[in-house]
Amino acid sequence: GQNIDQPTEMTATEGAIVQINCTYQTSGFNGLFWYQQHAGEAPTFLSYNVLDGLEEKGRFSSFLSRSKGYSYLLLKELQMKDSASYLCAVGTTSYNTDKLIFGTGTRLQVFP
């Protein structure tokens, strides 16, 4: 089966650092994706990890440990506009098609 877990909600203060964790158990693995989604909008791509380690992209970093089935998204210097849902997704292949399986999503609220 496919199982991807994230905390449901998190809160943080403007300027702070927050880490959003994601654990997964899937029947296949082509990579780990993080998306940001503001309410009522489509998800936007943030990061992709396929090898173990940390990928840094400006204020956002993403980490992957394939042996532990674990990833996290690190957001630094939080801004009010970072209030959104953050979706962890695992890339898998089924019937020769690459597809994404999304986690439960984490709603982040940033307070002034």
Add this chain to the structure above:
Amino acid sequence: GAVVSQHPSWVICKSGTSVKIECRSLDFQATTMFWYRQFPKQSLMLMATSNEGSKATYEQGVEKDKFLINHASLTLSTLTVTSAHPEDSSFYICSADRTSGGPQETQYFGPGTRLLVL
């Protein structure tokens, strides 16, 4: 960047009617498109994979006869919710697969269609 559009952006309909949602890739060709459904405060649930020129592949628990998918060209996929009922009210999002030699960011999402069935 790759652009995917959806039409309509929102629709209100009476119970029992059918609703068609279009998903278009505007500046690239997509052999594969995906349809997701998202209920309030929940994550995206993959409904089906739409393949140009062939039948769609549905995820477990998704009724094929209720959610009809047609992928007639490399830039257009349609999802028809047949005999819609209030429990079908949701946010429907499509994505188009732009394979460019690697899996990174190959799915581009449309802006979504909000369906409300009265």
